[in-house]
Amino acid sequence: MDETVAEYIRRTVLKIPRDEIKTMLQEWGFLSEAQLQTINFHQIKENISQDVVQLCEDNSANIKQAAVLDVIYNHIYPNKRVWSVYQMNKTGEETVIFDLTDFKKKFKRGLRSALKNVTINFRVYEDNAIWIRIAWGTPYTRPNQYKTSYVVYHSQTPYIFISASVLKSNLPLLCQALVAASNYHDIREMELRSHSLNSLKDIVFKRYSQNFQTYYPKPLPERNVAPESDLRIIDENKSEKERIERVNREIFGDGPQPKLEFAQYKLETMFKSDPKMDVLDKKEPFRCLVKFSSPHLLESLKSLAPAGMADAPLSPLLTCIPQKARNYFKIREKKSLLPGSFVSP
Amino acid sequence: GVLAHLEMLEARAHEAAVKQEETEQQEEKLARLRARVQELRRRRDELRAKVDLQEKGQPGKEGVGSDPAQPSARAVVEWKIKSVKAMLQIFYLTGISGKLTKQGVCFCISTAYEGTYLDSYYLDLLIQPEVRIHRHSVPVFIPLEQIAKKYLQTDIRRFLSVLSDHLNAYAGRRYQADQLQERFSDQIEGTLQRNSLCNLLVFNYDVSSTSKSFPFSARLLYGDLCCSLPTEVVVSCARDAPASLAETAAAHSDLFRRTALHKAFGS
Numbered sequence A: 001m002d003e004t005v006a007e008y009i010r011r012t013v014l015k016i017p018r019d020e021i022k023t024m025l026q027e028w029g030f031l032s033e034a035q036l037q038t039i040n041f042h043q044i045k046e047n048i049s050q051d052v053v054q055l056c057e058d059n060s061a062n063i064k065q066a067a068v069l070d071v072i073y074n075h076i077y078p079n080k081r082v083w084s085v086y087q088m089n090k091t092g093e094e095t096v097i098f099d100l101t102d103f104k105k106k107f108k109r110g111l112r113s114a115l116k117n118v119t120i121n122f123r124v125y126e127d128n129a130i131w132i133r134i135a136w137g138t139p140y141t142r143p144n145q146y147k148t149s150y151v152v153y154h155s156q157t158p159y160i161f162i163s164a165s166v167l168k169s170n171l172p173l174l175c176q177a178l179v180a181a182s183n184y185h186d187i188r189e190m191e192l193r194s195h196s197l198n199s200l201k202d203i204v205f206k207r208y209s210q211n212f213q214t215y216y217p218k219p220l221p222e223r224n225v226a227p228e229s230d231l232r233i234i235d236e237n238k239s240e241k242e243r244i245e246r247v248n249r250e251i252f253g254d255g256p257q258p259k260l261e262f263a264q265y266k267l268e269t270m271f272k273s274d275p276k277m278d279v280l281d282k283k284e285p286f287r288c289l290v291k292f293s294s295p296h297l298l299e300s301l302k303s304l305a306p307a308g309m310a311d312a313p314l315s316p317l318l319t320c321i322p323q324k325a326r327n328y329f330k331i332r333e334k335k336s337l338l339p340g341s342f343v344s345p
Numbered sequence B: 001g002v003l004a005h006l007e008m009l010e011a012r013a014h015e016a017a018v019k020q021e022e023t024e025q026q027e028e029k030l031a032r033l034r035a036r037v038q039e040l041r042r043r044r045d046e047l048r049a050k051v052d053l054q055e056k057g058q059p060g061k062e063g064v065g066s067d068p069a070q071p072s073a074r075a076v077v078e079w080k081i082k083s084v085k086a087m088l089q090i091f092y093l094t095g096i097s098g099k100l101t102k103q104g105v106c107f108c109i110s111t112a113y114e115g116t117y118l119d120s121y122y123l124d125l126l127i128q129p130e131v132r133i134h135r136h137s138v139p140v141f142i143p144l145e146q147i148a149k150k151y152l153q154t155d156i157r158r159f160l161s162v163l164s165d166h167l168n169a170y171a172g173r174r175y176q177a178d179q180l181q182e183r184f185s186d187q188i189e190g191t192l193q194r195n196s197l198c199n200l201l202v203f204n205y206d207v208s209s210t211s212k213s214f215p216f217s218a219r220l221l222y223g224d225l226c227c228s229l230p231t232e233v234v235v236s237c238a239r240d241a242p243a244s245l246a247e248t249a250a251a252h253s254d255l256f257r258r259t260a261l262h263k264a265f266g267s
Helices: A003-015 A018-028 A033-037 A045-058 A063-076 A100-114 A168-181 A197-204 A238-252 A297-304 B002-057 B073-094 B144-151 B156-183 B243-258 B261-266
Strands: A083-089 A118-124 A129-136 A148-154 A159-163 A186-194 A262-270 A285-293 A328-332 B096-100 B104-113 B116-126 B132-136 B200-205 B216-221 B232-237
Touching: A003 A045, A003 A063, A018 A033, A018 A045, A018 A063, A063 A118, A063 A129, A063 A148, A083 A168, A083 A197, A100 A118, A100 A129, A100 A168, A129 A168, A148 A168, A159 A168, A159 A197, A168 A186, A186 A197, A186 A328, A238 A297, B073 B096, B096 B156, B104 B156, B116 B156, B132 B144, B144 B156, B156 B261, B216 B243, B232 B243, B243 B261
Parallel strands: A262 A328
Antiparallel strands: A083 A159, A083 A186, A118 A129, A129 A148, A148 A159, A262 A285, B096 B104, B104 B116, B116 B132, B200 B216, B216 B232
């Protein structure tokens, strides 16, 4: 077995938290149950990884098989990477019958025609997610297994989730191969990025909770029952509180919000000041960047109004994030015909 | 001269017709109201009879305060609310229901397959300046934009009907595939290979649940997105398999084309 493969397996195993190593190796399926029994999973990780490498040596693992373990690790811990969303377009209207084998073949051909030194792995999961791992090389060097890009694609959807590695130069080639393999015409990057892959999926697949008005009474969550409060306490602001709750629920819905870490607004608007102060001599747009960051941005926005820190309803620039499926905005000066700031598409 | 005279006669005839229509409408209205009064009177008598019966069943109970024969306003309102709710429930169960919103309408399309209710999908439509979709919860692999482009502006009923067909068929196909995976997992090799729309299923299977090999290889293609039965079925077995297996394969191929997948396996 190649030295590089051994080293790669060792490093991949070291990344996995100790309690998870056994389950991941089982899912990998490269080592037999009998072989796994021989490893002591309570020793320090260094030793566990050495044992695993030894067993893989016995089974003569190649780099492609080793890469599968990496895919499994990234599937279970996708939040360690930053994911961007891309949208594909096609002009035809024919129903596409998506054939997985066809897709794989076309994708590999697309990539390999331009660059021979790539390692490509596919893995399909039950929710119809196709995970593709690509390790990039150059025309003269072997693929670097530590510089990988991951692509997640759900068949028959126009969205692709890419976690590119440092090598941004390979992105055009990757996009082209994807477009060709999935029978679309072109692809563009959406202004939507996050660590949480599932939240990105929720936003573009519209799986997050939106509040739709219906007559059919949905079962209300338990927390709607007012908690027993001391009758001696009188809430002076009760109606206002209820209004805020209601408006908030209308905007954000009842369920959990998708998890985003930041929203960025690039302002190219004119600075509006007291004309007497005349802060800026030149009437130029005042360029500034406003960035909201939070471990869970949308939940914190949802709790701003009830906490009394902002007026309800919140600015539509903040609340439109899931619906517009973007968290990077460019705000320009309003043109005379359009009311409000012009948010670039 | 003559023409002016004719015009005058025409105008008069028109007026007379309008007046006649008005009186007809008035009479219709009157008749309707009379019928309603009859209905209400009948209902009041019914309720009176009911109350009398109740009172007779409990002799000695004094009727206190308001006249029990007259149903209280509150009871009437409650009854009205209940019947309206029931009506809305019925609409919801038919599969397509809607509610007027400030800017338009919000439709709810519920899907079902052979008696089992499945997911509901929502569409928030704006009416001004033209009908368009504001928000929705339709899965992204359903060709919503295509259907909207074709029908939304011109025939909204058709739009809803076509969309409902797509969603119901998708829900049906997914239900069949899920049922197959759940109930007959020991007859199938590994997991069913499918795609997001569940319109291409590929799997290897066997007839009995205890065998270790899966000689039959099935590929079901659902070409019609509004249909929950496949348009093309290919069941094959290994080239060196006995002729009897080949015959069974052909029979299965026909069966899958006609019957729901999980039911075909059940038989």
